[in-house]
Amino acid sequence: MDKKTLEELKTRLLEEQKRIQDELGAFAAKDPNLKGDWDSKLPQFGDRTSEQDENQDEVEEYVDVLPVEHSLELRLRDINLALEKIVKGTYGTCEKCGKEIELERLKADPEARTCVEHA
Ligand SMILES: [Zn+2]
Structure with a gap:
């Protein structure tokens, strides 16, 4: 691969890294003790009966967001891994x-870890 x-x-990996970090930051708080790990803020529950319906909605919303957070x-x-490989000089294999x-494949998916055959 040429320079x-x-x-x-x-550049694309760094832009994507920033975009995903911003997106995760929008609904998750980064745990400063665990690098690269993100914890969703748990919804706050009131204990008044009148809030039950509202809380039910919050729970459903929270559950919906988890698969999105996980895929991000x-x-x-993978992006961090690809950037590490660029530093080590092993990127693209x-x-x-x-x-x-x-x-x-790399142009379509710069964080790809395998060739098309092994995808
Ligand atoms: Zn392969």
């Missing part, structure tokens, strides 16, 4: 077979 392409992909965390993890990952 220019690598720089382009690195997984993408962020398949984790399964060690061959170079197709450039078209």
Whole structure:
């Protein structure tokens, strides 16, 4: 891979990393003790009966948000991994077979960890 392409992909990874961190930050609080781990703020429950309906909505909303948060965390993890590989000089090789990952695949998905065959 030429240096220019690598720089382009690195820029995209950094932009995506920032975007996902912002998105996670919008509904999650980062635990300063666990790098890269995000905890959702649990909804606050009132104990008055009149608030029960409202709380029910909050719970449903919270449950809906978890799969989204989880997939964002997984993408962020892969992006961080890709950025680490750029530093180490191992970026762009398949984790399964060690061959170079197709450039078209990396352009579509810069955090890809495997070649098309091993996707
Ligand atoms: Zn492979």
